[in-house]
Amino acid sequence: MNYSFDFQSVTRNFGPLLDGLVVTLQLTAAANLIGLTLGFVVALMVMSRWGVVRWPATMFVEFFRCTPALVQIVWFFYCVPMLFNVFLGSVTMGIVALGLNLTAFNAEAYRASIQAVPREQLDAGIALGLNPLQRILYIVLPNAFRASVPVLLTNGIGIFQQSALVAIVAVQDLMYQGKTLATQTYRPIETFTIVALIYFAVSFPVGQLVGYLERRRATLAE
């Protein structure tokens, strides 16, 4: 191998990469906001007694879980403007697509932990005369949220990685800026390595945190 590395051509152009990282983080934060809130609502809908509520929610979850995120993103960018005549900014569109994807995955995480809330606690809620909304807010939600934190974090960091896909539809995120820089400088190795390291530097600590939380839960449960 006789390739002379030149990392300076990348470090000199760090500005665009940082701009890209900011966009990526914005996408991630906004998508997580949607996923964390809407995901809980969808989880409750999936578990609803009434078919009218349950079926659409289940179809939504299954559809987003069983198709590639790339297809979802491309679909949103091309089809939503045509079908509904709405024209949103590309970042907004990316947020909506990623947010709905995350909603489906988080709904599953919430559902699993809601079902794990012990029956007796709900009975106790009824015995105390709490109405259904109060039971959800004060018994189900805190329990389910705490139990699902590791999975929610894993999903959240998953969407941080999936957000790189919006580069394909020309949203100027970290991946897109990296691609541009690699072409401009003719330095794909250095550029893509640094971009990968930036992604890694954000994901890795969160992954470690998830591991820590899971271990702590396991020891607390014993």
Next chain:
Amino acid sequence: MAPLDFSVLLRFQDALLTGLLTTLELTLICIVLGCAIGFFVGLARTSDNRILRGVSGFYVEFFRGTPVLIQLFWIFFCLPLLLGTELSNFTSAVIALTLYMGAITSETFRASLRSIGREQYDACVALGLPRWTQTTSVVLPQAVLRAIPTLLSNCISLFKESALVSAVGMTDLMFIGSNISNNTARPVEVLTAVALIYFVIAFPLTRAVTFIEQRILTKLAV
């Protein structure tokens, strides 16, 4: 907007089918190679050798901590430069997705290896079983059986992630779908059909995961 006309798909069914076959071929090759790598990396991560543990840990964390898209780009653009040879896009797609699959399945194998209770190892010692019998008759069957549902989920993830190879110009289902959609200017019909094709394959597999978890594994009491 123009009325939807799904008959446009009939003209392109052969092309879509070819794309689907490429997607499936790629997925299957990477499943086989990835699971093999994953099993050995899973063993390496639980080994007593610190170097083996360190190297395998780094590999897994890095591939799980960066977007698949950048892994693919790195291998597609950078590996040929480093090696000084040409790589076809099929080869680079296989390398990238295999390494990704290896990383995620190794975690599955590791978790299932760890799920075998301490008391079983103690029982083996008490029964005076040799180390080899312990591994082949006690540890391995349970580890593999327990890993099956998660491995199947990994396969579904890989099938979905394989849509990314369209970004490096491999003519898979996604690539052919977006080409047709651009040429016919009918993104709604074509992209929806592509999404449905992915769904029709992935959805039954997710049901199979639940079925295996609930029925087969409880019946075998592992």
